[in-house]
Amino acid sequence: MSKELNPDPAPSSPEAQAPMTVVPVRHPWRWVAVAVLAVLTAQFVHLAATNPAFDWPFMIDNAFRPPVIEGLLKGTLAGTVIAMTIGIVVGVIVAIMRLSPNPVLSGAAWVFTWVFRAMPRVVLIILFAGLGTLWKRIEFGLPFDEQLGWLFGIEDFRARLFGFDAHTVLTAFVAGMLALGLSEAAYMAEIVRAGIQSVDEGQGEAASALGMTRGQILRRIVLPQAMRVIIPPTGNETIAMLKDTSLLAFAPLTVELFYQLSAVGHRTFNVFPMLIAAALYYLFLASVLMVFQYFLERKFSAGRVRGVQR
């Protein structure tokens, strides 16, 4: 076989020495795709501009009414921020518990993640909002005090330190934030755990060898490096949360963007333009978050890319 091959593959003809024109690979199908997309886009713009169902003037008149803006700020935006804060804080704690050598902590973390990942967010929201029907008051003190009282023959024994009326504390908003926040925490815990495990073991060893404690190593060495792996999926989670705040209507919470927009639609029997308004709102908000994510990712790539100097 090898004898049939040219034993001297080096080009020796005079043409091979002359400068050559490089012909890049052609992509004819890309141009076909561009043409198809251009036609489809033009059709859609034409539809949006001429079909009366879009009713742009009506949409613009109603999309910025005070209740809508209030719903945007107090329900959708504040809700996203609060639920994500709960999710990230609890998620980091659960992830650290999960990786702890203590089997009780890691077991508890596993159960938490298992339960909250299994539940649809709608179900959680309705369930948390309904907790008020389980207890009229939420009180803290000695657990099983009544039962202990029976045991020792004391009638009506109560050892409670403080408590709240369930309905004043567990408002629709609080219930919704707990539901969304804890659900998010289950996902964030997995994301943070994957991030922590992505950091080279040698990092923790080098830090241990300096005499740093486990807490210091996590805070100073491991978590900052894990950020590179944690941030992109967290950005996706935030965008998902922005959309999921529309589920708060089930709490029921009415001060919320989508509820307010569709309320206008139903009241005026002009539903479609307000749905388009909602779509555009979410598109805009998600875009803002994506820009934010881009800068955050760049910040945490320090020391990863040769070009980045502080």
Added chain:
Amino acid sequence: MTAMIKIEGVHKRFGTNEVLRGIDLEVRTGEVCCVLGPSGSGKSTLLRCVNHLEKVNAGRISVDGRLIGYQQRGSKLYELREKEIAAQRRDIGMVFQRFNLFPHFTALENVMEGPVQVLGKSRAAVKARAQELLDRVGLGDRGGAYPVQLSGGQQQRVAIARALAMEPKVMLFDEPTSALDPELVGEVLDVMRDLARSGMTMMVVTHEIGFAREVGDSLVFMDGGVVVESGPPREVIANPQHERTKAFLSKVL
């Protein structure tokens, strides 16, 4: 001179794999002890036991007279808590084969991290000292560089400075030049030679026979989890007594 590192009857198992099978070893204050041996003979494990990155299964190790990882009260050994072990490690510097610099910190920040976080010193005071250490390893002008912007030899020298910043009583080196391109080995060995001359107690796992012969005060040859042979480096290298030592030296020389 007194023993700075004292290793007595140390055994270490990973599962059923007995990696260290009764190691006895002493490194006196100011001495450089070089550890040689084929891959898998337990050299790294032994070093990692000295600063309790690995827990021994039997035997005891003390550094500067203090038992590592345990406290003796009466006839019982009490395991130390995580914080107490961390405190013991301050006195024991370690340099790794793969440098393990913190990639998200600059060279200067790498050197400052220990004193600031562990010793609780002020950043201003530590900064001057860290700069001095970088000067000492010949990298005074590279303090602002991230590890990824440094060559392997430079990274290893920063790692040595980082360990020295804790002002340790002993330094452990685990094959500090094995991951380096040949032309970068010399610069790291030079720094280690200076350190030895300054009187640091060092335990060095290495395949650099020249360094062991020239800088080492004692040489230990390990194989299969035991010390096969030890003594003054020149004698052991020139005139090995054991077949296994001879076979190993003939391969690396």
